[in-house]
Amino acid sequence: MSEDIVLEVKGLRKVFHIGFFRKRVEAVKNASFSVKRGEIFGLLGPNGAGKTTTIKSILRLIFPSAGEIQIFGRSADDREAAKRVGYMPENPYVYQYLKPLEFLDLCGRLTGIPKVERRDRSEAMVDRVGLRHAVDRPIGKFSKGMMQRIGLAQALLHDPELLILDEPMSGLDPIGRKEVRDVLLEQRARGKTLLFTSHILSDVELLCDRVVIMQRGEITSEGKVHDLLASAGRQVEIRLSGASPALKDSLASRGVVVDNGEGHLTLRADGQKAVDEILRISNAAGARLDALVPERQTLENLFLQDASR
Numbered sequence: 001m002s003e004d005i006v007l008e009v010k011g012l013r014k015v016f017h018i019g020f021f022r023k024r025v026e027a028v029k030n031a032s033f034s035v036k037r038g039e040i041f042g043l044l045g046p047n048g049a050g051k052t053t054t055i056k057s058i059l060r061l062i063f064p065s066a067g068e069i070q071i072f073g074r075s076a077d078d079r080e081a082a083k084r085v086g087y088m089p090e091n092p093y094v095y096q097y098l099k100p101l102e103f104l105d106l107c108g109r110l111t112g113i114p115k116v117e118r119r120d121r122s123e124a125m126v127d128r129v130g131l132r133h134a135v136d137r138p139i140g141k142f143s144k145g146m147m148q149r150i151g152l153a154q155a156l157l158h159d160p161e162l163l164i165l166d167e168p169m170s171g172l173d174p175i176g177r178k179e180v181r182d183v184l185l186e187q188r189a190r191g192k193t194l195l196f197t198s199h200i201l202s203d204v205e206l207l208c209d210r211v212v213i214m215q216r217g218e219i220t221s222e223g224k225v226h227d228l229l230a231s232a233g234r235q236v237e238i239r240l241s242g243a244s245p246a247l248k249d250s251l252a253s254r255g256v257v258v259d260n261g262e263g264h265l266t267l268r269a270d271g272q273k274a275v276d277e278i279l280r281i282s283n284a285a286g287a288r289l290d291a292l293v294p295e296r297q298t299l300e301n302l303f304l305q306d307a308s309r
């Protein structure tokens with residue numbers, strides 16, 4: 001395994017058996033990907049795609065049915081490798097009656113941070129995740145967003161090299177999301193590696209160097225966010241005026257046309273060839289081109305495309 005690969009997942013499969021009849025649920029069918037040192041890697045997919053199952057398998061919180069996982073070139077079972085990983089679960093399990101600093105102190109003790117250092121780091125983390133105002137409150141009384149923040153503080157406390165975060169933005173308001181994004185970018189700037197899952201695609205676009213998209217337990221797309229968006233094809237909106245009913249009918253057979261009345265039409269073309277063809281026909285029919293607007297591809301579109309496959 002190359003020095004630059006921090007995490008490698010090969011042929012991961014996880015089958016759960018549920019209920020009295022041991023019904024099989026194939027949560028992950030076949031997932032392979034690798035995360036390089038210093039990058040922010042996004043694991044995306046709709047509800048039930050298998051993201052949390054993949055993460056829990058990496059962390060050995062559940063045991064995979066098949067496949068191989070290496071962290072820092074070692075087996076995921078290796079205690080030394082595990083110490084270099086920080087994990088923020090989807091639903092942080094926290095001790096309801098502890099206050100933030102008490103909880104972080106406990107986490108620090110579990111990961112073997114010496115006492116004095118533990119106190120300083122816990123104090124710094126409380127500030128970093130914006131929980132200073134709530135230090136006197138038991139965690140059980142926290143809101144969803146505050147819970148996310150304490151989960152993040154806990155994951156960062158022992159200054160891990162690889163951070164694995166399951167839905168770190170969920171439950172946060174826009175300001176909270178920006179704050180968490182900044183914390184994640186700061187970690188990358190410090191040379192850390194991050195793997196996270198998210199449904200909030202705008203955050204993914206802003207943060208991730210590379211992503212994989214998972215659907216029904218399988219990886220359907222993989223690559224740099226920029227490349228994925230470029231390869232998804234470009235849609236262009238065309239607006240015409242002075243279009244005759246005959247032209248409208250002719251264009252309608254090539255795709256969706258919105259009739260805005262009085263000869264004004266709006267239509268969408270997929271790729272340059274389709275644009276050229278529509279312009280040629282419209283021109284020949286004496287219609288006027290009012291606007292040609294390239295639509296920005298978003299991860300959202302790509303996601304929908306993948307889902308309809």
Ligand SMILES: Nc1ncnc2c1ncn2[C@@H]1O[C@H](COP(=O)(O)OP(=O)(O)OP(=O)(O)O)[C@@H](O)[C@H]1O
Pocket residue numbers: 016017018025026027045046047048049050051052053054090
């Ligand atoms: N312990 C379990 N026992 C049985 N089935 C499970 C278990 N954990 C997960 N599953 C099933 O595996 C599939 C994948 O679940 P998983 O939690 O990995 O999805 P996810 O991509 O994290 O979804 P979400 O976006 O909702 O968090 C689902 O069909 C789920 O019901």
Ligand SMILES: [Mg+2]
Pocket residue numbers: 051052053090166
């Ligand atoms: Mg999940």
